[in-house]
Amino acid sequence: MIYLNGTPRDDPGEQTVAGLLRVLELAPDARGIAVAVDGEVVPRAGWSNFAIPDGARVEVLTAMQGG
Amino acid sequence: MADSARRQSAVPENGHVSADPLAGDPTTTAPRSTEPLAAEAHTAGSRTAGALTKDLLTIAGRTLHSRLLLGTGGFPSLELLAESIRASGSELVTVALRRVDPAARGSLIDVLEREGVELLPNTAGCFTARDAVLTAKLAREAFATDWIKLEVIGDEDTLLPDAPELLKAAELLVDDGFVVLPYTTDDPVLARRLVDVGCAAVMPLGAPIGSGMGIRNPYNISLIREAVQVPVVLDAGVGTASDATLAMELGCDAVMVASAVSRAQDPIAMATAMRHAVDAGRLACGAGRIPRRTYATASSPRAGIAEFDSPA
Numbered sequence: 001m002i003y004l005n006g007t008p009r010d011d012p013g014e015q016t017v018a019g020l021l022r023v024l025e026l027a028p029d030a031r032g033i034a035v036a037v038d039g040e041v042v043p044r045a046g047w048s049n050f051a052i053p054d055g056a057r058v059e060v061l062t063a064m065q066g067g
Numbered sequence: 068m069a070d071s072a073r074r075q076s077a078v079p080e081n082g083h084v085s086a087d088p089l090a091g092d093p094t095t096t097a098p099r100s101t102e103p104l105a106a107e108a109h110t111a112g113s114r115t116a117g118a119l120t121k122d123l124l125t126i127a128g129r130t131l132h133s134r135l136l137l138g139t140g141g142f143p144s145l146e147l148l149a150e151s152i153r154a155s156g157s158e159l160v161t162v163a164l165r166r167v168d169p170a171a172r173g174s175l176i177d178v179l180e181r182e183g184v185e186l187l188p189n190t191a192g193c194f195t196a197r198d199a200v201l202t203a204k205l206a207r208e209a210f211a212t213d214w215i216k217l218e219v220i221g222d223e224d225t226l227l228p229d230a231p232e233l234l235k236a237a238e239l240l241v242d243d244g245f246v247v248l249p250y251t252t253d254d255p256v257l258a259r260r261l262v263d264v265g266c267a268a269v270m271p272l273g274a275p276i277g278s279g280m281g282i283r284n285p286y287n288i289s290l291i292r293e294a295v296q297v298p299v300v301l302d303a304g305v306g307t308a309s310d311a312t313l314a315m316e317l318g319c320d321a322v323m324v325a326s327a328v329s330r331a332q333d334p335i336a337m338a339t340a341m342r343h344a345v346d347a348g349r350l351a352c353g354a355g356r357i358p359r360r361t362y363a364t365a366s367s368p369r370a371g372i373a374e375f376d377s378p379a
Contacts, residue, residue, distance in 0.1 A: 005166040026167065032176040034164065034209035041204045059166065061205055063175045065148065066163025067138040067189040067216060067325055 003057045017047040020058065034061045122349065124321055126298050127214075127246040127267035129185075133158045134315070135345045136187070136300060138325025142334065145178045151328055152182045154338035161187045161216055161325070164206050176210075187248070189216040194229070196236035203240050215240060216270070217249040226276045230257050234264065241265035250302055253287040255294040262295045269295060270323060273314065274304025277326040281310040285317055292318035308337070308344035315348025316356070322348075 001010045004020070017035050026033055035042045036059040042050050052058060124131040137157040142148035152160060160179060179186060188206035193199035196219060203215040219236050221229030228251055240247045247266045251257055258269045271291050274280030281304055282288060292299050301314035302323040311322045322345050331337035 024167070024169070031211070032174070032209050033167070034205035036201065036205055039201065041201065041208055044208055059205075061164045062167045062209065063162040063179075063186070063188075064165040064168075065142060065175060066140040066165070066191050067161030067187075067218075 001055060002052055003055075005059060006057075015051055017042050017050045017052060017058075020052065021047065021060070024060065026060070032063045035059065036061070124298065126248070131158050131321075132156075133342070133345075134321040134349060135311075135341055136161065136302075136321060136323040137328065137338070138323065139175065139179075139329075140325050141329030143329075145175065147334055148175075148329075149178050149182055151334045151338040152179075152184060154335045154342065155324075155328065156342045158184055159187050160184045161189050161323070162210075163189055163191045164202055164209060185214075186210050186212060187214055187216050188212065189250075190218045190236075192220070193218060194220050194232075196232045196239065199232070199236040200239050200243075203236075203245060204243075207245070213244055214246045215248065217247050217266075227272075228252050230254070233257075234260055237261055237266050238264040248300065253284050253291065255287060255290040258291045258299075259294045262297050266297065268298040268300055268320075270300045270302035272303040273301055273310065276303045277330075278304055279306030279327060280304050281306055282313055282317070285313065288314065288317045288319065305341075308340040311341050311344040312348035312351070315345055316352050318352055321345070 001008055002020075003009070017037070021033070021035075035047065037050070037052060037056050039057070124134050133156045135155050135157045137152060137155050137160045139148055139160055139162055142151065162175060162179070176186075188203075188210055190199040190202040190206075193202055199217060199219045203217065206215060207213055217233065217237055217240065219229050219233040220226050221232070228249075230252065233249055233251060234257070237247050237249050241264055248268045248270055249261050249266050250270045250272065251261060253271045253273070258271060261269055269291065271288060273282035273288070282301070283304070288299075288301065298320035299318070300321040300323055301311075301317075301319045305311050305314070305322060305324045305327045307327065310327070311324065314322045322341070324341055328334050328337045328341060
């Protein structure tokens, strides 16, 4: 189980950040996406290898109108 | 010292001249940065509409033709945003970083890419240096830019900056290689401190974000212009075109608008107005305004005036 953008989510096959983005239908090379796990940035280059720990708070962010 | 001399020269020598910084000796109100503009106007001829074409704004080595920065917030549709960007002539637009919305229609990034503008991500909504720094790092990952409009808010009602947290975040981000453009109060001392830690520009507020109250303390904006050597971008508070003009007349290098355009009844018309307002203010600043006086100064000669009464 992880917390995806604040919502609990139980989904196998999301062991890595890249896997999670695939399930969310966000192309892994998509410009404008950033990911933080437990308050730390996961750099784009590490998305395929970064294993999301159980209970992690995952934030998947993108550009919104603002400022 | 040059600074104190400059301050003293602002004291009116003539009792009829107002001490308003908008009114003083042009050398007092016109900042150093306007000198190239003035020189160009003399050599190229300022009657041409293209008097500003070579008057470029440079921030951290990036050259911009437009001195208007546009926020993307508050536009009712992406189509209206795109048309307003075109009307404004802006080349640098701000975006916020938020959780992905699976139901979102259309991509903001695609629209901005199509319009050919550069993204300036902000840290809007951050209340601590820690959150702002993390958001800036995420923005760098998302948009492949190390530019950040740094906002660290200290109060939910006024959205005024939290000065100590802002300064702390600015220092951390500069050390991490960011080009930091901090949204700050209109405090000249804080502006100087932000530049001291390496900020590439300062973005003082005219009034609270979205308030449309204009520039509440033009004296401080003038003082900030004198206090720092980096570009000064008036941010927040602009309600209509004259506010943007005033900012430029005070010596600001650029103006940032968001709500004033996006929440106007006709955003495209207001975006157009803002573009002209910034140009007008820039030209007026370089032109050197006349001092304000209490009494009239005739513009027609007194000599040769006709006498219509018969001699006594």
